[in-house]
Amino acid sequence: MSAPPLRQIVIVGGGTAGWMAAGALSRLIANGVTRITLVESEEIGIVGVGEATIPPIRQFNEVLGLDEREFLKATQGSYKLGIEFVDWTRPGHRYIHPFGPFGADMNAVKFHQFWLKLRGLGRAADFAEYNLCAMAAYENRFGGIAPPYRSPLTQLHWAYHFDASLYARFLRRYSEARGVTRVEGKITKVHQRAEDGFIESVELESGQKIEGELFIDCSGFRGLLIEQTLQTGYEDWTRWLPCDRAIAVPCAHGDGEFTPYTRSTAREAGWQWRIPLQHRIGNGYVYSSQFISDDEAASTLLANLDGEALADPRPLRFVTGRRKKAWVKNCVALGLASGFLEPLESTSIHLIQSGISRLLALLPDSGFAQAEIDEYNRLTDQQIEAIRDFIILHYHANERDGAPLWDACRHMDIPDTLARKLALFRSKGRLFRYEDELFAEASWHAVLLGQNVMPQGYDPLVDAAPVDEIAAALEEIRTLVRGAAGSMPLHADFINQHCRASAA
Amino acid sequence: MSGAPGHIFIAGGGVAGWMFALAAARALAPLGVQITVADDGRPDESLGAQTPALSTLPGAQDHHHGLGLDDLDVLRAARGSFKLGERHTGWAPGADTVLPYGDTGADIGPVRFHQQLMRLGARAGDMDLAAYSLAGEAARLGRFAPPSPDPASFLSTLDFGLHLETAGYARLLRAAALQSGAKALEGRVMSARRGDDGALTAALLEDGRAIEADVFIDATGERAALISGVLGVGWESWAAPGFDRIASTLTQEGAAPAPLTHNQADAAGWVRTIPLYGARSDQLVFASSAMDDAAAIGQLGGAASVSAFNPGRRTAPWSANCLAVGAAACRPDPLASAEAHLAASAALRFLKLVPHGDGGAVEAREYNRVFEAETGSVRDFAAHAYLAQTRKEAPWARARTLQPSPELARRMALYAARGRIMRSEDAVYDEAMWAAAFIARRVQPHDHDPLANGLDEAALKHRCEHIRQLAAQTARRLPAHGDMLAQLHGRAP
Numbered sequence A: 001m002s003a004p005p006l007r008q009i010v011i012v013g014g015g016t017a018g019w020m021a022a023g024a025l026s027r028l029i030a031n032g033v034t035r036i037t038l039v040e041s042e043e044i045g046i047v048g049v050g051e052a053t054i055p056p057i058r059q060f061n062e063v064l065g066l067d068e069r070e071f072l073k074a075t076q077g078s079y080k081l082g083i084e085f086v087d088w089t090r091p092g093h094r095y096i097h098p099f100g101p102f103g104a105d106m107n108a109v110k111f112h113q114f115w116l117k118l119r120g121l122g123r124a125a126d127f128a129e130y131n132l133c134a135m136a137a138y139e140n141r142f143g144g145i146a147p148p149y150r151s152p153l154t155q156l157h158w159a160y161h162f163d164a165s166l167y168a169r170f171l172r173r174y175s176e177a178r179g180v181t182r183v184e185g186k187i188t189k190v191h192q193r194a195e196d197g198f199i200e201s202v203e204l205e206s207g208q209k210i211e212g213e214l215f216i217d218c219s220g221f222r223g224l225l226i227e228q229t230l231q232t233g234y235e236d237w238t239r240w241l242p243c244d245r246a247i248a249v250p251c252a253h254g255d256g257e258f259t260p261y262t263r264s265t266a267r268e269a270g271w272q273w274r275i276p277l278q279h280r281i282g283n284g285y286v287y288s289s290q291f292i293s294d295d296e297a298a299s300t301l302l303a304n305l306d307g308e309a310l311a312d313p314r315p316l317r318f319v320t321g322r323r324k325k326a327w328v329k330n331c332v333a334l335g336l337a338s339g340f341l342e343p344l345e346s347t348s349i350h351l352i353q354s355g356i357s358r359l360l361a362l363l364p365d366s367g368f369a370q371a372e373i374d375e376y377n378r379l380t381d382q383q384i385e386a387i388r389d390f391i392i393l394h395y396h397a398n399e400r401d402g403a404p405l406w407d408a409c410r411h412m413d414i415p416d417t418l419a420r421k422l423a424l425f426r427s428k429g430r431l432f433r434y435e436d437e438l439f440a441e442a443s444w445h446a447v448l449l450g451q452n453v454m455p456q457g458y459d460p461l462v463d464a465a466p467v468d469e470i471a472a473a474l475e476e477i478r479t480l481v482r483g484a485a486g487s488m489p490l491h492a493d494f495i496n497q498h499c500r501a502s503a504a
Numbered sequence B: 001m002s003g004a005p006g007h008i009f010i011a012g013g014g015v016a017g018w019m020f021a022l023a024a025a026r027a028l029a030p031l032g033v034q035i036t037v038a039d040d041g042r043p044d045e046s047l048g049a050q051t052p053a054l055s056t057l058p059g060a061q062d063h064h065h066g067l068g069l070d071d072l073d074v075l076r077a078a079r080g081s082f083k084l085g086e087r088h089t090g091w092a093p094g095a096d097t098v099l100p101y102g103d104t105g106a107d108i109g110p111v112r113f114h115q116q117l118m119r120l121g122a123r124a125g126d127m128d129l130a131a132y133s134l135a136g137e138a139a140r141l142g143r144f145a146p147p148s149p150d151p152a153s154f155l156s157t158l159d160f161g162l163h164l165e166t167a168g169y170a171r172l173l174r175a176a177a178l179q180s181g182a183k184a185l186e187g188r189v190m191s192a193r194r195g196d197d198g199a200l201t202a203a204l205l206e207d208g209r210a211i212e213a214d215v216f217i218d219a220t221g222e223r224a225a226l227i228s229g230v231l232g233v234g235w236e237s238w239a240a241p242g243f244d245r246i247a248s249t250l251t252q253e254g255a256a257p258a259p260l261t262h263n264q265a266d267a268a269g270w271v272r273t274i275p276l277y278g279a280r281s282d283q284l285v286f287a288s289s290a291m292d293d294a295a296a297i298g299q300l301g302g303a304a305s306v307s308a309f310n311p312g313r314r315t316a317p318w319s320a321n322c323l324a325v326g327a328a329a330c331r332p333d334p335l336a337s338a339e340a341h342l343a344a345s346a347a348l349r350f351l352k353l354v355p356h357g358d359g360g361a362v363e364a365r366e367y368n369r370v371f372e373a374e375t376g377s378v379r380d381f382a383a384h385a386y387l388a389q390t391r392k393e394a395p396w397a398r399a400r401t402l403q404p405s406p407e408l409a410r411r412m413a414l415y416a417a418r419g420r421i422m423r424s425e426d427a428v429y430d431e432a433m434w435a436a437a438f439i440a441r442r443v444q445p446h447d448h449d450p451l452a453n454g455l456d457e458a459a460l461k462h463r464c465e466h467i468r469q470l471a472a473q474t475a476r477r478l479p480a481h482g483d484m485l486a487q488l489h490g491r492a493p
């Protein structure tokens, strides 16, 4: 017969991960029995730099029942249509990794195959011109498309930029309204069951003990429960993702446009992010301490801001990699406690979200089944490895000759899974997806072609259609996409009209 | 340059060979690629010996669409009938269950339908999933209608496979392939010549002819004249210990066919009946330790024939410039209903990976990787039936010693704990089909999904009851399957 449901879930940490978990669990486990408590320490604080997201975040907000515009007002948020990569391929080069598809497949042949053929004949426009998000991004537009341009080919895909501290605050209000108890204080001791090492309770500096049956470790890089208590171990991926530090600083908006996309600019020893919010722009330089000093990194960052700096630069240290297991005994690690891929493709918040939905799909009760824990860990591993490969691709496929970090990345041994993908793509532009892979083929196409990984040939099936017909079809798509993008309002106007935050 | 191969040679006709030829001709003939099929005109064993009829999974319709075929033409050519699911009797004492296609009940957020029933106290042995499914109810009443494309309509929840006579199906595929530009050649491929690099250069026919080509497709069934006979690529056997023979027969039948494939377990084996329009096919998979061939033939009737049964797969179906399809690549257990699916997906996958002049080693590796995942799912779906059955007779007890694959072991452990099913790569069977299979096979989890406890019991009961009534009422209004077929075939069975 049924084991009784969990009576007490304890979330340790009140950063983005902790409050996202609290919000979702309080909404979905409303069984009248399970209580949820979240512990956080103001003294320790949160990382709070994760501010760019990818489109699945919209499903998360939907499950919570959040209104998009209210949410953007509350978090000083803006819209995101993709990421622009500047100088990554080589200095002076730029491309965009937009959301959504490029063109449309025809006769079961992928769009980019037609493009590859026409490009070879000098008859194709830039790949980005066939993607609506890319074209809207370049014109700094966002919003409704005028009726004549509405078609299955012009569906907009988007995500958000938001202030991470405000997001956590927003989710806190949401969760508390649904019965989550928040406890302020610093955990100094963790108590484990003698017989099996399951966590029984956490103890605060004040001596207060909080007992639970399931613990969700959202304590950030330190991994208070998963590592410091359960000693799960960490797999270091620095050999593929060499950056180990970041310095972050917000700045005022300059005279430039309010861009609906994130920008990532390659630098000598890493790269710089630029995330436009309503009240400020978030910036940071992610770098490898092997190739640049902290001072140099800070001055490079400060020399490359849109407007005046609004705070002192904040240094961060990390090791890219993953916790060997995300779920051990009765402890599930989410967020930075479970591992860190660098923020190049804005995937950390997404990993939190998918960890939560996996946890809900495999939610234990007071009896824990090892088969479920194993399944959770297996799916988590698969997902993070596929994302890891995608991020490594950005570093590996570069032509920045003569810069030591970039030379090393170009020549490094890459994971087998990525090597196979690259070999297949180089041969004829083909791509096969692995199980549960987050980034769709369009994303791989954008980055592969953007970083100049050009296939030697294209799919022979393309030759079945006459060249002029293909050219006409591509031109039609390009015209439609350009028209649709041009018909949208400016991003700045759209925000002003619909989701302007009250003064910060 | 794109460099498509100049000549693709297909050894063997049958459903596997001609389906491949049709797909290849449609995509590649316009590029000037030459496609030749050597057809020996013997009974079709391309999908495995003793396969007089096929019972497909849902999705065959999509494959037909992709091949430019009209489902109705296919049904007419192959004495076809519709399949709303599978009926299993005798796999556990007294068990008689339908595994329906399409939606069963409806999920509530993350809570699967079978979890809702378990929350309401249903146990594996008494849970009648089919009663909550339109396909299940329609099948019980012998009714059928094509699903509605309108997602708001309850009629859209129905899904179906097809019952097809293998010979008629192959004839239709052949005609369509020839029309699309493939060429037929009378002859039986026995072997092939190899070049210095190990690749095949010419196929050798029984009559002494040698035919050169760039790519060779081995559709010679379990004979595997090229992939095994010439290249020596190995076979991984999946057989449940002891179940080593298969017999079959195709008999005329006047009654209207049921829209279900029936799998009936008995002391020494099990019989799979595929109802066609005006005929029926029976396959008997049995243990030679408990029944001899004469007894098997006796059971099925005089015209039956018998062969060895060794389900499994080729370790690398694409090796050098030779691709094995059909039973030369994988012989699934008939229980998996996967023969036609695998033949179609092999052709479509190959077209996504047509090699260059360079032999296509990179493409072959990718093809084989996906093949492995796909056939792994087919292997597991059938293997589980042998593991979960609870019959007492010696062959059945022995079948339970089958070693599950690590993936199946994981799947079973996960279901045993709380009835959960997670997706897996290139799965041929979706979550709902696995849930129905576990339930039909009477696996009782220790517990159900705790999220289901958050649902209000009275409201949930009401909702489930509503779905049950909706399924029953809607099914009652559908036309009789026999009438649908009479109209389609334009004649009495």
Ligand SMILES: Cc1cc2nc3c(=O)[nH]c(=O)nc-3n(C[C@H](O)[C@H](O)[C@H](O)COP(=O)(O)OP(=O)(O)OC[C@H]3O[C@@H](n4cnc5c(N)ncnc54)[C@H](O)[C@@H]3O)c2cc1C
Residues within 6 Å of the ligand: A012, A013, A014, A015, A016, A017, A018, A039, A040, A041, A042, A044, A045, A046, A047, A048, A049, A050, A051, A052, A053, A164, A185, A186, A187, A188, A218, A219, A220, A221, A222, A224, A246, A248, A284, A286, A316, A318, A334, A335, A336, A337, A343, A346, A347, A348, A349, A350
């Ligand atoms: C440089 C950088 C840039 C990033 N950019 C992005 C991005 O663009 N997009 C994206 O999706 N992600 C990004 N991320 C990742 C993102 O910031 C994190 O995934 C996200 O902030 C979640 O953090 P967290 O909640 O796991 O941890 P934290 O924010 O570190 O929160 C930890 C919590 O645990 C509490 N805590 C810790 N120890 C104790 C204790 N002993 N007692 C009580 N409480 C305790 C703290 O008080 C805090 O509340 C970036 C990360 C970095 C480092």
